[in-house]
Amino acid sequence: MKIPVVSNVLEESDALAKKNRATFDVHNLFVVNIMSSPGAGKTTLLVRTIAELKQKGYRCAVIEGDITSTIDSERFSPLEISVVQANTAPFGGDCHVGSHLVHAALQMLPLAELDFIFIENIGNLVCPAEFYLGEHKKVVVLSLPEGEDKPMKYPLMFRECQLCLVSKTDLLPFLDTDIATLRRNLDLVNGDLEVIEISAKVGIGLENWLSWLVNGKSAQHLAISQNKSNAGITSTS
Amino acid sequence: MKIPVVSNVLEESDALAKKNRATFDVHNLFVVNIMSSPGAGKTTLLVRTIAELKQKGYRCAVIEGDITSTIDSERFSPLEISVVQANTAPFGGDCHVGSHLVHAALQMLPLAELDFIFIENIGNLVCPAEFYLGEHKKVVVLSLPEGEDKPMKYPLMFRECQLCLVSKTDLLPFLDTDIATLRRNLDLVNGDLEVIEISAKVGIGLENWLSWLVNGKSAQHLAISQNKSNAGITSTS
Numbered sequence: 001m002k003i004p005v006v007s008n009v010l011e012e013s014d015a016l017a018k019k020n021r022a023t024f025d026v027h028n029l030f031v032v033n034i035m036s037s038p039g040a041g042k043t044t045l046l047v048r049t050i051a052e053l054k055q056k057g058y059r060c061a062v063i064e065g066d067i068t069s070t071i072d073s074e075r076f077s078p079l080e081i082s083v084v085q086a087n088t089a090p091f092g093g094d095c096h097v098g099s100h101l102v103h104a105a106l107q108m109l110p111l112a113e114l115d116f117i118f119i120e121n122i123g124n125l126v127c128p129a130e131f132y133l134g135e136h137k138k139v140v141v142l143s144l145p146e147g148e149d150k151p152m153k154y155p156l157m158f159r160e161c162q163l164c165l166v167s168k169t170d171l172l173p174f175l176d177t178d179i180a181t182l183r184r185n186l187d188l189v190n191g192d193l194e195v196i197e198i199s200a201k202v203g204i205g206l207e208n209w210l211s212w213l214v215n216g217k218s219a220q221h222l223a224i225s226q227n228k229s230n231a232g233i234t235s236t237s
Numbered sequence: 238m239k240i241p242v243v244s245n246v247l248e249e250s251d252a253l254a255k256k257n258r259a260t261f262d263v264h265n266l267f268v269v270n271i272m273s274s275p276g277a278g279k280t281t282l283l284v285r286t287i288a289e290l291k292q293k294g295y296r297c298a299v300i301e302g303d304i305t306s307t308i309d310s311e312r313f314s315p316l317e318i319s320v321v322q323a324n325t326a327p328f329g330g331d332c333h334v335g336s337h338l339v340h341a342a343l344q345m346l347p348l349a350e351l352d353f354i355f356i357e358n359i360g361n362l363v364c365p366a367e368f369y370l371g372e373h374k375k376v377v378v379l380s381l382p383e384g385e386d387k388p389m390k391y392p393l394m395f396r397e398c399q400l401c402l403v404s405k406t407d408l409l410p411f412l413d414t415d416i417a418t419l420r421r422n423l424d425l426v427n428g429d430l431e432v433i434e435i436s437a438k439v440g441i442g443l444e445n446w447l448s449w450l451v452n453g454k455s456a457q458h459l460a461i462s463q464n465k466s467n468a469g470i471t472s473t474s
Contacts, residue, residue, distance in 0.1 A: 039383025126332040146276025
């Protein structure tokens, strides 16, 4: 008698993420997974970011994660880029984008004609931190109105990310949030976390963020070239 | 051969929630489950709410849900009330407060000496909506900086709640959020949802919210008395 066993869902998820990563690297894509609480300003930031990258000659696409609706995807329409809406409602309303959704979305994107893919995750500071999707970098957007204690209360998210964009800094004069305390808390939770203060609305910090993206893409490209070249040396020695 | 079967976790959760509810009703407690995104202002609002209720002669306690830390619990210390910190990190870092945590917290509260218990859920607009804890009412706090599209993007939360507190309304002049659109979206998702605009910082809407709580408690008390009296009639007829 054979008893069916529920397999390790996380292992399957990771295996698919690795496949996604291989696809990204074959096409020299730089892929960023953007996470935050609901309403921290991910979409507004991405619309502005992609407009600026387009002006610099880079080609971008978005995988737009939501439980339901296409509200956010529609906001990209003036940019005339490829956007795939990844809704989790048909999969039980998952609270995060899974590697299977990214895998499915990749089949619908013109990968050979792209430089960047942005995965806009579901607004949630907890669950998305637990899942690797194949991305090169994880970025958390923390909006100033959320307060300076969030890194201590949701530490996994801030430990998993390489960059924190502190957003909506134009609201600083009207809030009690203290940026110095926030930066200290971020450093306590993850000493390696880079931090950029940003306001997509008034344009603060955008150049730093764009440089981070472009430099990240170059470094990734270099790493892949070196890997290939090392592999070549090994195979002929 | 007996094969162990993983039982219906949701069923177990509901059974424990019903036990919690029975305990609340025996002690004439009015229990409110407060949910929101991270940083929407639940704790600031609760500190102010409980101070006001205390002045009116009501006795309150808080079950403070967090993944980790006691940061929020400590903010209640000037009020000298009973607070139980319910952390999910020892249970795998759950993204919501479960009925088992509420059940455990109840063992540590002086139930006979209370009028209200506030369950401050983990900051998350997705998962906490799925779990009944035994509470009499579910309230969602939606802060103005989060934008007016949240009801469409996280519909379950707004469908499950009886009241939406639109918070941080003091920031209105500095935001692009349109309250009329937000109210229309709330109504589209849940036509029965009550809405109160509030700012704990400057005191807008507090009296409406306090009346909602006090009236809710009276109505609950009346419903229980009528049930008891009806049960009495049935048993003697």
